[in-house]
Amino acid sequence: MKEYIPVKTSPMCGNSICQDRRFMARWMPDLEEYFHYRNLDVSTLKELCKRWKPDLSKGFKKSGRHEALADIHESIDELKYYRDCFIKL
Numbered sequence: 085m086k087e088y089i090p091v092k093t094s095p096m097c098g099n100s101i102c103q104d105r106r107f108m109a110r111w112m113p114d115l116e117e118y119f120h121y122r123n124l125d126v127s128t129l130k131e132l133c134k135r136w137k138p139d140l141s142k143g144f145k146k147s148g149r150h151e152a153l154a155d156i157h158e159s160i161d162e163l164k165y166y167r168d169c170f171i172k173l
Contacts, residue, residue: 094119097123099155133170
């Protein structure tokens with residue numbers, strides 16, 4: 085990762101990543117330490133959207149494949165959806 089991003093600059097990103105972070109702290113502490121202490125959790129936006137704009141929350145459909153790379157791409161797409169439709173940036 086060092087050739088792509090400096091140490092402690094990137095937050096962990098994804099869906100429901102709190103458990104991922106705990107797992108990494110326990111089993112991959114060097115990798116967990118590499119990330120910034122902050123998280124960018126897509127599920128936070130999902131929950132806010134459900135409560136504040138329930139109609140929009142139904143607009144993003146997951147494939148349900150549950151494969152690592154597919155989950156990463158899906159989380160990126162979901163974050164883009166909330167950026168464009170919910171936050172409107």
